[in-house]
Amino acid sequence: MSLLGRDLAIDLGAAGTRIYAKGRGIVLDEPSAVLRDRETGKVVGYGTEAVNDVDGADGETYWPISDGLPQDGELARRMIRHFLRKVHRHPFPRPRLVMAVPDEFTPIERVALRDAGFEAEARGILLVKHAIAAALGAGLPVRDGAGHMVVDIGRDAARVAVLSCGSVVAAATVRGGGNAVTRAVARLAEDEHGLLADEREAESAKLRATREPTGNVLIRGRDAGTGEQRAVALPAARVREAAVQPVEHIVRAAEYTMERCPPELTADLGERGMVLVGGGALLPGLRRRLQEGLSMPVRRAERPSDSVALGLGRCVEDLGLIAKLRRR
Known part of the structure; x- marks a missing residue:
């Protein structure tokens, strides 16, 4: 060295x-x-x-x-x-x-x-x-003339970008990112069980739900009425369902980004779709929700967190x- x-x-x-x-x-x-x-x-x-x-x-x-x-x-x-x-x-x-x-x-x-x-x-x-x-890390041929869409879902923001010829043609940012997902899990615990869970506990429950396809996820917090500490068991499927609700904001950002692109690039995106990177890309069900919302192919990078x-x-x-x- x-x-x-x-x-x-x-x-x-x-x-x-x-x-x-x-x-x-x-x-x-x-x-x-x-x-x-x-x-x-x-x-x-x-x-x-x-x-x-x-x-x-x-x-x-x-x-x-x-x-x-x-x-x-x-x-x-x-x-x-x-x-x-x-x-x-x-x-x-x-x-x-x-x-x-x-x-x-x-x-x-x-x-x-x-x-x-x-x-x-x-x-x-x-x-x-x-x-x-992100596109280079995901293995996309960023220097060719075709259009490519990359969506990076991080802790505090989700970034949408369309690339062509080695440059960014259009981009948009959705504030919240993985934090919006975490807050959705906390709201689920409060709305259905009157449990006030902090950000770290909601984040932990979200991550455990991604690793446990079935069964329940234990989440701890304070009782909204008494203030006492307690824990409730949430079905992992319900946690994942709550966690993917913020995807609608990403869908709208992707639509807005495509509207700002030339027609030929929009046609490329309809065929090639988007690539998901970032830690939030690992959330089960996210790819399917985006695919349904945008009517386009969606795939996850091989190493999304490292892209x-x-x-x-x-x-x-x-x-x-x-x-x-x-x-x-």
Whole structure:
């Protein structure tokens, strides 16, 4: 490894951060979380350790990334620097970074993302549009002239984009993403059982329901009437049914995006359909709901949670690819 550090790709997600090292693949996959001491405010943990201690009496967990951008610049910078040092095992790694920028970004957002990378001690920053990275990671031929649709369902947003000739033709964002699904599960527990479940408990129930096709899922919370702690068993099928209700917002965003495309690309999409990436793509029943709502083929990427990191990784392995995409 050179003294200046190996070239890296970093996928900054609201839920998790993944780092791809040139020649090695994905070498880090941890929650985008920072743990601070409740009394002093001092940072005492990052990533997995921050989430594992989320219920600790002395710590409070923060999530400094939203929609692929730093929302708390100081915490985001410190978290990125911690992850880079963890990958390199060196106090001053100084790598070149390839990062994803939102498809519809502002100059201020672009500067904020670059600043976060440079302040985390990177020596160079190359930016790739999020949808392009997701499509590359999903194995789509993004440089051909046909139309391709990618839907990335993350923790705080669902992003819809149509690509052609290596560029983003049209894009839309649905706020909520996986969080909207989590809130739907919490509403189910409250409406049917009078149970007030926090976000973490609803998220856990949602994930367990995706792994358990039959049976019940236990969810804990406070009784809305008495305030006492209790648990109820929800049928896994009902949890999944509640969880896919926000899909209608994604359907409308996809329709809006297609309306902004030339007719020839819309025809391509009717034949090729869309590809789902992101952690939310793993939710059972989601693909079928989207297929029914849009009357088009829908498939899930082979590694949906890793698609953006893998696409950025392709750019790390061949930095010339970024220039080729920019010329299209």
